[in-house]
Amino acid sequence: MSRPAFPSTSRRRAFSSSYHYIRLSVSPPCADVLTLRKTMQDALLQTFGLLSANTYIDVLSLAEDGSEVVVRIAKNEAAKLLAAVAAFAGSPRLSVIKESPFLPSLLLSQPLA
Incomplete structure (x- = not known):
């Protein structure tokens, strides 16, 4: 019994990333990255304690008006x-x-059909 010359292409590769990205709205708007990062660390501290408050959060983008922020974690x-x-x-x-x-x-803004 012979094997095909090329392997089957029916398998899909899953996208693998060690990061997760989150888009957040900010109310009232805040254009200071450090204030936003501190707010997220305070939220982690209040909810999960001191160890989680030290989680590294990378602010990738901040809207000019300070109404939205994108973070990587x-x-x-x-x-x-x-x-x-x-x-x-x-x-x-x-x-x-x-x-x-x-x-x-x-x-x-909307899922693809």
Whole structure:
């Protein structure tokens, strides 16, 4: 029995990333990156304690008017940040717009048909 010359191409490769990207709205708008990072660390501290407050959060983009921010976080820490932001009552108020392991998908306002 002979094997085909080329392997089957029916397998798909899954996209693998060690980071997770989160797009957040900021209310009231805040144009200071350090204030926003501190707000996220305070949310993690309040929800999960001191150890989680030291989670590294990379601010990738901030809207000119300060109304939205995009952050990058380690994949295994993303769920904690999402929960902490939802539970945090401080100011400025952060709300999740979209989250994904694939950064360009945060730009889509509607799902592809």
